[in-house]
Amino acid sequence: GENVEQHPSTLSVQEGDSAVIKCTYSDSASNYFPWYKQELGKRPQLIIDIRSNVGEKKDQRIAVTLNKTAKHFSLHITETQPEDSAVYFCAASLFSGGYNKLIFGAGTRLAVHP
Amino acid sequence: GAVVSQHPSWVICKSGTSVKIECRSLDFQATTMFWYRQFPKQSLMLMATSNEGSKATYEQGVEKDKFLINHASLTLSTLTVTSAHPEDSSFYICSAPGGGLAGIIYNEQFFGPGTRLTVL
Numbered sequence: 001g002e003n004v005e006q007h008p009s010t011l012s013v014q015e016g017d018s019a020v021i022k023c024t025y026s027d028s029a030s031n032y033f034p035w036y037k038q039e040l041g042k043r044p045q046l047i048i049d050i051r052s053n054v055g056e057k058k059d060q061r062i063a064v065t066l067n068k069t070a071k072h073f074s075l076h077i078t079e080t081q082p083e084d085s086a087v088y089f090c091a092a093s094l095f096s097g098g099y100n101k102l103i104f105g106a107g108t109r110l111a112v113h114p
Numbered sequence: 115g116a117v118v119s120q121h122p123s124w125v126i127c128k129s130g131t132s133v134k135i136e137c138r139s140l141d142f143q144a145t146t147m148f149w150y151r152q153f154p155k156q157s158l159m160l161m162a163t164s165n166e167g168s169k170a171t172y173e174q175g176v177e178k179d180k181f182l183i184n185h186a187s188l189t190l191s192t193l194t195v196t197s198a199h200p201e202d203s204s205f206y207i208c209s210a211p212g213g214g215l216a217g218i219i220y221n222e223q224f225f226g227p228g229t230r231l232t233v234l
Contacts, residue, residue, distance in 0.1 A: 032221055043207060043225040044158065089157060093221040099146065099171060100211065100221035104157045 002027040002094045006105030014113055019080050021108045023090035024072040032093035033066060033073045034102070037086045044089060048075070080112045116142045116212050120226035127198055128234055135193045135229045137164075137208030143188040144210035148223065149181075152205040164191040198233045205230050 003026040013019050025033075031052040036044035050057045050064045050073065057064050061080075066073040077084060090105040117140040127133050137147055145166045150158040162183055163171040170183035182194040195202055209223040 034222070041205075041228075041230070043227050046222075049222065099163050101160060101163070102148070102209075102221060102223060103160070106157050 001096065002030060002092055002101070002103045004090060004092050004103050004105040006090050006108060008108060009106065010109045010111070012111045012113065013080055015080060015082060017080055019075075019077045019084070019110055019112075021075045021088055021090070021110075022072060023074070023092075023105050024070075025092040025103075026071065027092070027094050028068070028071060030092040030094045033064070034091050034093075035062075035064060035075045036089045036091065038089060038107075039086050047088075077110075080110075082112050082114050085110055085112045116210070116224040118208065118210050118224045118226040120206075120208055120229050122229060123227060124230040124232075126232045126234065129199050130197055132194055132196045133198055133231060135195075135206055135208075135231075137191045137193070137210075137226050139189045139210045139224075142210075142212065144191075145188060146211060147185065147191040148209045149183065149191075149193050150207045150209070152207060152228075154205075158207060161193075164193075166191075195231065198231070200233045203231055203233045 006023045034049035035047050037047045038044045048059050048062050048064050050066050061078045063076040088108045091102045093102050119138045121136045147164040149161045151161050152158050160173050161176045164183045164185040166185040172178045185191045205228050207228040208226045211223050
């Protein structure tokens, strides 16, 4: 089955710096790669996503890149702010057993220090 | 946008009792819903796929007799944790894929707010 690995598990940056989180996936049939931000005790919030037919997508300070050949995708946050502090999860969607499934990475705890 | 609700938001129960959690799609229909479990400081683990009009599909290692899923209508799925024990204490989150191309082909999902279960 699909396996998604995420690195690093924790990331500490100064306000204004950039943060990069990387994920790899195992199944080349995966076609959708969302990134979620989760604050303590709350639901995951979709912050950006990318489909397999696109190599890069940007939304203000957030960007995602996808390398299908290498089977990895990355989240880039520029000009980080303290409110960016949260746990970030990558995921990969795979059609398996008759259903689409989202498989999540282990998560990255991002701390942005003022 | 698509909204998914869950009820209750938190529940505390005694060991051995059963707990039912509801997941509703408020402004769209969902023939499929997903149930996840999240332990503290861990990721979301898919437990099962709930299907309207048919049996749920459980992930490997998830006991179907312990975690009963019923997809009663196009807007409601329920998860019942039977004979709950302290090790079942966790954050349970449901989700539903949106409609159209985004939901069907690319599996864009909308998450409920989660239910925190504590078993004493």
